[in-house]
Amino acid sequence: MSAEKSVKTVTCTAPVNIAVIKYWGKRDEELILPINSSLSVTLHQDQLKTTTTAAISRNFKEDRIWLNGVEDNINHSRLQSCLREVRRLARKRRGGEEDETTPWSMSQKVHIASVNNFPTAAGLASSAAGYACLVYTLSKLFGVESELSAIARQGSGSACRSMYGGFVQWVMGQRADGKDSLAKQVEDEMHWPDLRILILVVSAERKHIGSTAGMQTSVETSPLLKYRAESVVPARMEEMTEAIRQRDFERFAQLTMKDSNQFHATCLDTFPPIFYLNDISKRIINLVHRYNDYYGQTKVAYTFDAGPNAVIFTLEPVMNEFVEVVKGCFPPESNGGPFLKGLPVSPTDLSDELRSAVETEPTPRGLQYIIVTKPGPGPQLSEDSSIHLLGPDGEPKSSA
Amino acid sequence: MSAEKSVKTVTCTAPVNIAVIKYWGKRDEELILPINSSLSVTLHQDQLKTTTTAAISRNFKEDRIWLNGVEDNINHSRLQSCLREVRRLARKRRGGEEDETTPWSMSQKVHIASVNNFPTAAGLASSAAGYACLVYTLSKLFGVESELSAIARQGSGSACRSMYGGFVQWVMGQRADGKDSLAKQVEDEMHWPDLRILILVVSAERKHIGSTAGMQTSVETSPLLKYRAESVVPARMEEMTEAIRQRDFERFAQLTMKDSNQFHATCLDTFPPIFYLNDISKRIINLVHRYNDYYGQTKVAYTFDAGPNAVIFTLEPVMNEFVEVVKGCFPPESNGGPFLKGLPVSPTDLSDELRSAVETEPTPRGLQYIIVTKPGPGPQLSEDSSIHLLGPDGEPKSSA
Numbered sequence: 001m002s003a004e005k006s007v008k009t010v011t012c013t014a015p016v017n018i019a020v021i022k023y024w025g026k027r028d029e030e031l032i033l034p035i036n037s038s039l040s041v042t043l044h045q046d047q048l049k050t051t052t053t054a055a056i057s058r059n060f061k062e063d064r065i066w067l068n069g070v071e072d073n074i075n076h077s078r079l080q081s082c083l084r085e086v087r088r089l090a091r092k093r094r095g096g097e098e099d100e101t102t103p104w105s106m107s108q109k110v111h112i113a114s115v116n117n118f119p120t121a122a123g124l125a126s127s128a129a130g131y132a133c134l135v136y137t138l139s140k141l142f143g144v145e146s147e148l149s150a151i152a153r154q155g156s157g158s159a160c161r162s163m164y165g166g167f168v169q170w171v172m173g174q175r176a177d178g179k180d181s182l183a184k185q186v187e188d189e190m191h192w193p194d195l196r197i198l199i200l201v202v203s204a205e206r207k208h209i210g211s212t213a214g215m216q217t218s219v220e221t222s223p224l225l226k227y228r229a230e231s232v233v234p235a236r237m238e239e240m241t242e243a244i245r246q247r248d249f250e251r252f253a254q255l256t257m258k259d260s261n262q263f264h265a266t267c268l269d270t271f272p273p274i275f276y277l278n279d280i281s282k283r284i285i286n287l288v289h290r291y292n293d294y295y296g297q298t299k300v301a302y303t304f305d306a307g308p309n310a311v312i313f314t315l316e317p318v319m320n321e322f323v324e325v326v327k328g329c330f331p332p333e334s335n336g337g338p339f340l341k342g343l344p345v346s347p348t349d350l351s352d353e354l355r356s357a358v359e360t361e362p363t364p365r366g367l368q369y370i371i372v373t374k375p376g377p378g379p380q381l382s383e384d385s386s387i388h389l390l391g392p393d394g395e396p397k398s399s400a
Numbered sequence: 401m402s403a404e405k406s407v408k409t410v411t412c413t414a415p416v417n418i419a420v421i422k423y424w425g426k427r428d429e430e431l432i433l434p435i436n437s438s439l440s441v442t443l444h445q446d447q448l449k450t451t452t453t454a455a456i457s458r459n460f461k462e463d464r465i466w467l468n469g470v471e472d473n474i475n476h477s478r479l480q481s482c483l484r485e486v487r488r489l490a491r492k493r494r495g496g497e498e499d500e501t502t503p504w505s506m507s508q509k510v511h512i513a514s515v516n517n518f519p520t521a522a523g524l525a526s527s528a529a530g531y532a533c534l535v536y537t538l539s540k541l542f543g544v545e546s547e548l549s550a551i552a553r554q555g556s557g558s559a560c561r562s563m564y565g566g567f568v569q570w571v572m573g574q575r576a577d578g579k580d581s582l583a584k585q586v587e588d589e590m591h592w593p594d595l596r597i598l599i600l601v602v603s604a605e606r607k608h609i610g611s612t613a614g615m616q617t618s619v620e621t622s623p624l625l626k627y628r629a630e631s632v633v634p635a636r637m638e639e640m641t642e643a644i645r646q647r648d649f650e651r652f653a654q655l656t657m658k659d660s661n662q663f664h665a666t667c668l669d670t671f672p673p674i675f676y677l678n679d680i681s682k683r684i685i686n687l688v689h690r691y692n693d694y695y696g697q698t699k700v701a702y703t704f705d706a707g708p709n710a711v712i713f714t715l716e717p718v719m720n721e722f723v724e725v726v727k728g729c730f731p732p733e734s735n736g737g738p739f740l741k742g743l744p745v746s747p748t749d750l751s752d753e754l755r756s757a758v759e760t761e762p763t764p765r766g767l768q769y770i771i772v773t774k775p776g777p778g779p780q781l782s783e784d785s786s787i788h789l790l791g792p793d794g795e796p797k798s799s800a
Contacts, residue, residue, distance in 0.1 A: 224665055227627045254671075261673045265624055265665040271654075272689045273661045279679045289672045 007057040007394045010141045011387055013132035014379040016048045016118070016126070017041065017161045018311045019198070020256040020303060021240050022263035023170065025219040026230060031178040032157045035219065036229040037237050038170045039244075041313075042189065043197060044376030047342040050129040051382075052137040053389035057077045060109035066389075068115050081154040082135050083110070089151075090142035109121065110141070113389035113396050118371075131155025132162030136379035144146050149183035165189040165377035166395075167244045169237065179252075189375045192247050194316040196343070199371040202280045202308040209274050211306040218270040225266040232262065249315055254300030256313060258290075260303040276306050280330075280366045284310045287329050287358060291294040291322065294357040320348040323370065325358055330366040342372035407794045414533035414779040416448045416518070416526070417441065417561045418597070418711045420656040420703060421640050422663035423570065424611075425604040425619040425629060431578040432557045435619065436629035437637050438570045439644075440561045441713075442589065443597060444776025447742040450529035450539040451782075452514040453789035460509035466789075466796050467530075468515050481554040483510070489551075490542035510541070513789035513796050516742055518771075531555025532562035536779035546749070549583035555585075564673050565589040565777035567644045569637065589775045592647050594716040599771040600726065602708040604679045611673050611706040618670040625666040632662065649715055653701030653774045656713060660703040676706050680730075680766045684710045687729050687758060691722065695759040720748045723770065725758055730766040742772035 063074045063083065102156075114133060116126050135152040138219035139145075152159035153170075160181075161168045166188040173180035218225045236259060243251035267274040277285075281304060288302045300322050301313045315320055323345045332339035391397045423438035457600045463474045463483065474480075514533060516526050535552040539545075553560035553570075560581075561568045563628035566588040573580035618625050636659060643651035667674040677685075681704060688702050700722050701713045714722055791797045 016513075066551045106660050223632050224627065224662065224669075227624065228630070231627070232623050258669075258671050261671065262624065262669050265669040268668060269658075269665040271658050271661065273685060275685075282675050285673060285675075371676050 006059060007055050007392060007393075008141065009053060009055040009385070009388050009390055009394070010137055011051065011053040011382040011385075011389065012140060012379055013045050013049045013051050013128050013382060014131055014136055014162050015045050015165070015376055016043045016129045017048075017158065017168065018043060018303060019158065019161070019305070020252070020313075021233060021236050021259050022305075023157055024263055024266060025215050025225055028176075028178065029216070031176045031181075032153050033181050034157060034170065034172050035226075036233040037133070037172040038158075038161070038233075039157070039186070039237060039240050040164065040168050040170075041195075041197065041332045041375050042165045042168060042378060044189075044373045045380065046372055046376070047373040048118050048129070048199075050114060050116050050126070050133040051387065051389065052112065052130075052133040054134075054137045054141045055111045055394040056108045056141055057111075057394050060111055060394060063109050064111050066113040069396065072165070078131070078155050079134075082131060082140065082151055085151040085154065086135060086138040086142055086144060088216075089139075089146050091150055093144060093146075111390055111394045112137075115389060127156040128158040128162045132161035132379055135159070136163065136381075140381055147182065150178065150181065153178070153181060153183075163378055166191055166375055169208050169241065186241055186244055189377050192375065193246070195249075195375055196314050196316055196319045197308075197373045197375070198312040198319070198323070198326075199370045199373070200284060200310040200312060201371065202278065202284075202310065202366070209276075209306075214267065214270070214306060217272075217274070218266055221271040222266050222269040224269040228262055228266055250298045251297045253313060256301045256303050264304065276308060277304055278308045280363065281308045281310060283329065283360065283363060283366065284312075284326075284377045287325065287360065288312070290360075291325055292359045294354060316319070319372070320346045321350065321354075323372075324348050324350050325354070326356065326367070326370065328358070329360055329362060331362050331364045332367075332369075333365055339367075339369050340372060341369055343374065344367040345372055406459060407455050407792060408541065409453060409455040409785070409788055409790055409792075409794070411451065411782040411785075411789065412533055412537040412540060412779055413444050413445050413449045413451050413782060414529050414536055414562050415565070415776050416443045416450075416529045417558065417568065418703060419558065419561070419705070420652070420713075421633060421636055421659050422705075423557055424663055424666060425615050425625055426557070428576075429616070431581075432553050433578045433581050434498070434557060434570065434572050434634040435625075437562070437572040438558075438572075438633075439637060439640050440558070440568050441585070441595075441597065441775050442562065442565045442568060442778065444589075444773045445775070445780065447771055447773035448518050448529070448599075450514060450516050450526070450533040451787065451789065452512065452530075452533040452535075452539045454541045455511045455790045455794040456508045456541055457511075457794050458508055460511055460794060463509050464794050466513040469796065472781075473612065478531070478555050479534075483538065484529065484703070485551040485554065486535060486538040486542055486544060487545045489539075489546050489607075491577075493544060493546075495767060498603040500503055511790055511794045512537075515789060527556040528558040528562045531559035532779055535559070536563065536781075540781055544668070547582065550578065550581065553581060553583075563778055566591055566775055569641065578696075578775075586641055586644055589777050592644070592775065595775055596714050596716055596719045597773045597775070598712040598714070598719070598723065599773070600684060600710040600712060601768045601771065602678065602684075602710065602766070607705075609676075614667065614670070614674050614706060617672075618666055619669040622666050622669040624669040628662060628666055650698045653698045653713060656701045656703050664704065676708060677704060678708045680763065681708045681710060683729065683760065683763060683766065684712075687725065687760065688712070690758045690760075691725055694754060700749055719772070720746045721750065721754075723772075724748050724750050725754070726770065728755065728766070729758070729760055729762060731762050731764045732767075733765055739767075739769050740772060741769055743774065745772055 007061040017040040019040040021039040025035040149160035149163040160183040167186040299318045417440040419440040421439040425435040549560035549563040560583040564585040567586040699718045
C-alpha cells in the first residue's frame, strides 16, 4: 500500500489541430524552428483527442513510455527534449534547488502512457496531439505553469499549436535559440460557433513519406518553397487572421484552399517529388469547387495535410447538404450508420439541379468514413481518475 | 482539265516537340507571347507527325480547311492570324504589289487539309505540329522564305519550336509586338545520336482543362508561377542549353524532371487547381526514381505536358532494359506486339536484384502503348505527290 501511495498520477487530454496556413520546412532541425509562421484550427476533443497519463514515484527505476498499449523507446531524442525541458522548468520554479524532502522530486522517474482515439499516422497529425498532451501532462505532474508551447514545439513542430483551443498562430520567431517561436491564440473556440469541420478519411494506410523527411527534402531542393516561405506566407498570415477575426467565411475558405494547394505544389517541386494527394483527394477537390460554383459562393473549403485525407470546413447550415453531396460521390459501403462519426448530421434531399451540377461517376469505397467535428478547446486536465491509463502501481492498466 | 491545272498543291510534314523547360503562361494572349523562355526536343517524324496539304486556285470560292478528314471552321482567329501573316510576307516579297498576272495570286483562296498520325489532344501537343505544318506548308505554297517561327507562334505558342529539328529554344523576347519572340535551334537532330524518347500513353482521353484556359488561370492566380517565370527559368534555360551542348545526360535528365515537376506544381498552385498527373503518372515518376536509385545514377528522365502521358528520355544502351522494367510495372494486355510502336526494342532479361529494387504492385492496363522515337528534323517538303491530301480538283481525297 505504501508503494501505491507514493505514486502521483495525472491524466490530461489534448486536441488535434489542422493548419489552414501550412507549416512545411524547418530552419533548425534540432530546435524545430520553422521557415514560416502557420495558423491552425484546434479540433474538438469530443471527436479526436490524445489521452496521456503520467506518473512519478521513487519506486520507478527508469523513465518509461507506452503508446497505445505498447512500450516504446523513451530515448527518442524529441521525447527526451520534452522531458528535459519540463524538468528544467520545474527546477527553476523551485529556485533551482533539488528539494529532497518532497516526494515528487524532479530526479524521480516518470511512467507515461498515451492513447489516441483515432488512427495513428493517417495524416491526422497524431504527433501534434501526442506531444501537446505529453508536455501538458508533465507540466501538471511537475506543477509547472509557464508558457509550454516552445517545449511542445521541440516534440513536434505543429504540437505547439495544439496547446491552445480555437484558432492558433505559430509565430515563427527570429531568434536562433527559438525562444520567440511560440504558439499564440488568435480567437478561442467559442468565437465562430457555426463553423463545422468534416474529416473525410480516404485511407488509413500509413503514409509513404513522413513529414519530417519530406520537409527536409523540400527545404533542400524546392526553389518554390523558399519563395513561398519568404514572400507569400507573411501576407497570408495577416489575411487569415483578419478573416477569422471577422468570421468572413468566404475569405477564410478561399485562403485555406489556396494555401493547401500551394503546400502540395511545393511538395511536387521537391526532388524527387512528394505526392500526398491521390486521385480520390483530387475528386474531393473538384467536388468542392463544383459545389461552390453551383452556388456562385464559397460555401465549403478543403485542406490536406501530409496525406490523402481531406479536412473540410463549412458552416452549420450548409453541412447536412454537403455531406449528402459527398455521399452521392462516394457511396458508403454499408447502411451509412458507421460512415458518419461525431456530431449528428441530418439526412437531406438534394434538388435535381444541384445533383446534376455536382454529379460525377460515383466511387464506392472511395471514403472509409467521415468524422464530423467543430473547433474545440486546448489541453484539459482530467479530474476523473477512472480514466487513468496507469494503475495505482504506475504500470499500464490492462486493456481488458 | 484546265480547272485542274490551275490548282497548285504543296504537301509538307512537321514534327511534335516535347518541352524540357516548360512554357506555361502568356504575357500577351493575342500575339501569344510567353512569360518565360522554353526549350524542347523535336521528335522524329517517322513516329509522330502532322501532314498538311495546301492548294491555291482561282476556282476556289473561299478559304477552307479539313482536319483529319472533317471540315473545320476556317474563321478560327489563330488560323486566320497564320493565313494573314503568311500572305502578308508573300506580298512583301513581291514588293507589296498585288500581281494580277500570276496565277497564284495572294488574293486567291486556299484549301487546306491536315492529318495527324497520333491521337489529337492526348497531351501530345498536336496543335504544335499542326500549326508548324500549316505555316510551313503555306510558306512553300506562297514561296515565302523568311523566318516563320513568329508566325507559327501565333497559331499555337509551342508550334514555333516545331519549326526546327533537334533541340530548340523559344526565346521569350522583350518587345510588345512580339517580333523578337522566336524559336532558335540549339543543336540539330544529329547532335546526340544515342538519345531515345519513349512516350508512355497512359490515356488517350481528351484532357479536361485545355492548356489555353489552364495557363490563363495560372497566370491570374498562381504566385508561384510568376516567381518561376521571372526567377527560376532564366538560369535553367542556360543550364539546359549547356547540358545539351555537352551531351551531359545526367544534368539534362535531372533538370528535365525538376522542370516538369515545377510546371505541375504551378498548376496545383492555380486556383481552382489544375491536375494533369494522375495516379498512373505518379507511378511512372516513382518507377523512374527507383530505377535511377538502383544504379545510383540518373539513367532515365520523365517529363509530362498538360496531360497524364509520360515522355521518357534515356540513352540507347539503357532503353531495352528500362522498357522491360516498364512492362513489369504495367503488364501489356495482349501479347505485347502492338504495345510497342516505333523504333525496335529488344526483349531483355532483368536481374532479380533489379526486379526487386524497382518492384511494385503491377497495374495491368495502366498503359495503352509505348511509342519509341528519337530526336528528329524540322518540317519537310514532300516531293511525293501521291501523299497529297487534296485531289487535283483541290477537294479532299476520299479516305478510301
